[in-house]
Amino acid sequence: MTYASLSPQAALPSPSTAVWQLGPVPIRAYALCIIVGIVLACWVTERRLRQRGVAPGAVLDIAVWAVPTGIIGARIYHVLTSPEKYFGAGGDPMKAFAIWEGGLGIWGAVAGGAIGAWIAARQLGIPFSVVADALAPGLPLAQAVGRIGNWFNNELYGGRTTLPWGLEIHRMDPDNPGHALRDDAGQPILEPGLYQPTFLYEALWNLGVVALVLVLDRKLRLGRGRAFAVYVMGYTVGRFWIELMRTDEANQIFGVRLNVWTAALVFLGALLYFVRVRGPREYLIPLGAAATPTPPTTSDVSQVDLSEQEAGARAAAPEGYRVVSEEQFRTWQDTGVAPPEPADGDDDGSDEPAPTGDPARADGTRDAHDGERADARPADRDS
Template sequence: MTLASLSPQAALPSPTTAVWQLGPLPVRAYALCIIVGIVVACVVTEYRLRRRGVAPGAVLDIAVWAVPTGIIGARIYHVITSPEKYFGTGGDPMKAFAIWEGGLGIWGAVAGGALGAWIAARQLGIPFSMVADALAPGLPLAQAIGRVGNWFNNELFGGRTTLPWGLEIHRMDPDNPGHALRDDTGQPILEPGLFHPTFAYEALWNIGVAVLVYLVDRKLRLGRGRAFALYVMGYTAGRFWIELMRTDEANTILGVRLNVWTAALVFLGALIYFLRVRGPREYLIPLGATAPQAAPAESDVSQVDLSEREAGSRRAAPEGYRVVDEGQFRAYQETGAVPADEPEAGDGGDPTGSAGPTGAASGGEPTRDDRAGATGSGTADRES
């Protein structure tokens, strides 16, 4: 009798393989899930940035910085908070670079990715808070997809359960990473009993957070990074109780897992930011480019200047951006006319903020040629 026979028949299965060989190249499910998650986050962020006036394709310039720094930050956090495997007795320091074997901390990923996004935002002349708000619904979706990789790896599960959705967990082969250990008959060996699929709980929670951020942002027109703060609060609230269910090895403080403390502290920081920061949602008008002219509503095709439209589709990338409010942005979309400069508010600053290195928050010309790496400005209807 094998350990597999001790598990009930009605259970959620787990994969026995998390890596496949494509010739000499190993294809890892964990890496594929991360890549798909990044793509989803980029698509959502691109859509939301364009509806705020950012030139098409800017998200690619941001991702070039944010993705590598996010991965590096995630790995650094994991190694620092779980050093025994790498620097303890019998540890292998070179394993710290083996990202493909798993071990990425979300807290480090967000911190590292934020640093990369900040660098890119400065280069593009886009307010960093706008980038964060645009990313807010897409990031939890990416995290939800990434958790599927934990299912393939048979990891990040909770304690034993008799619930109908209890999860079977395979005993993985340490000498053949990514594959389940097998008995003498060639059958994969299961850990006895069923376990809480905490990675699935987190994935579902993250999808809920994405929906929450989208709906609240749509209703309240959040700006100044408050949509991102809402995401952080939603994610950490779920991570707090999910982390308490996990049974995998982790460092603790006062008998409580380190990530529980981290989730609580980050939640409080995001809550303080959300309550203290105020300001309207920011929109951008490109400098050095004009909005495309729409054809008259009652005209037929023969009255449309196709050569002018074709030239408009190839217009140059903006030299920079000017931050405006929603009313000014909608007026610009309808007329193509850049709104007149407004005097600064009595409190000593433009309530719409700054456009970063271009210095164009109050309508001034940029001090250097900051381009978004794409053509034209986003022209979109009201966000939905």
Template sequence: MTLAALPSPTTAVWHLGPIPIRAHALCLIAGIALAVWMTDRRLQARGHRAGLAADLAVWAVPIGIVGARVYHLITSPQAYFGENGDPIRALYIWEGGISIWGAVAGGALGTWIAARRLGVPLSDVADAVAPALPVAQAVGRLGNWFNNEVYGLLTTLPWGLEIHDMSTGRLLPGLYHPVFLYEALWNLGVAALVWWLDRRRRFTRGRAFALYVMGYTAGRLWIELLRADEANTIFGVRVNVFTTVVLFVLALVYFVRTRPKSESVLAGHPGV
């Protein structure tokens, strides 16, 4: 063991009798709960009733989980539908294999459905959830540490990460970029930026959400290029790199085109 290295756990599952308790699932649940609380505070600051975020989450969370899995299956189908693949394992979500892109898309669909049923403007919800989403993502990324996944290329930096083969518990040779940690820290910075600018500018029409998308994708681009795990590519470039660039451009165009003339002189508003 190198003294300067970041350690990684050798187990990510504990058992409460016959029930497996998975660290990654706990991190995801904690992130979702924190995001719901933050969003509810921000919705209340915009004049909506308490508890609205939880009502929206009833639709957004399960559809977001489905979306996260579907995106993974579309972009990495070989283990399930390729040669020697096992299609039934496509249902084994507890084995891992979810994507933030699918989660956000599915969550957005679920939120749209819930907002229509509850009579809430979708733009209000989008702006309220904007700083909460990257916080939830940061907490969820801790689950990758337990799973010894989402690591990067080999590095000699003092914060290089030790990685275990989780099937054997054996330590892999060398140290790796802890890209899950890079993304978690970046996400917290994006959350702080969105929250601060929103207090100053009072974003409306989903512009705070567009700012979140721009901030997240800007970081995800360089982080994605550091990743060493297997992924499908187009012209030798990871599929998620193309997704990142497209989403950044779309968010930027929306943010610029919807900028109101009076935005720069609006005062801040209370709320988290």
């Protein structure tokens, strides 16, 4: 007899297997979900970066730094908040490096990923706030997909419930990770009753955060990292009440789970940032070889050498970027003429990008470099 008969018929099932063997290589469902989430986040971020003027492919340069540092940060947070598993009585310090056995903290992942993204942004010459705002809807989308991995692992569920969407939980085999224990008939054993599917609540909440960021960003034209602050506030509100429902083992402070306190503090920090920071959305104009936008062609497709265009696009890597207003960016896209760079000492200390206008100096002269750049653009665009 199994415990399955103790559960009502209406229930959400759980997989009994979370690991599959491909020869000697284990394929873990949780890892696959994380990878799919990262790919989706990169796709969303790439589109949003390009809408703000960043050259194609920049997200890959950012991901090369952000993904490894995010994983390291996630593991560090887990180890620091559960030290007894590794450094307490009976603990094994070397297990702290066994990341494949599970144990990642989203707070450390965001912090570590932010450090990596900041390093990459500096190398690319992109303001970090632009990267953060571009990532804002992609990150909760990745988290939503990642929570499906918790479903495969039969973990991160809440207390007992009689709701029709109550979750069946398998009793997992400690000697065969990723597989449920089985009875004498070979059937997977279920824990008695149904449980709150808190992983599902968080996944759905994260999808709502994606929509919230996109709507507010479109309506308010958020910039200076404020779209990312909206994501942080939205996520932490959900994490606060969902964390209170969870029953898995966790360290507590004053009888409250540590992650509840973390969610509250991070929310307050994001709220303070959102309220205090002001400024328009930043747009970027590339400098150097890629300083001229590629205009749409009106010629017959058969007469266009696509291989030559692609080779030229790959060679034209920006040397850096200038921050401009949306109006200046649209003008540059339409005409190929960049707004003049502010002269030394012309910065008034405001948050607004340099205004458009004639690049003439106050004394009536023009900078030779400005003149050459403006004169060269029409020829470049016609070539």
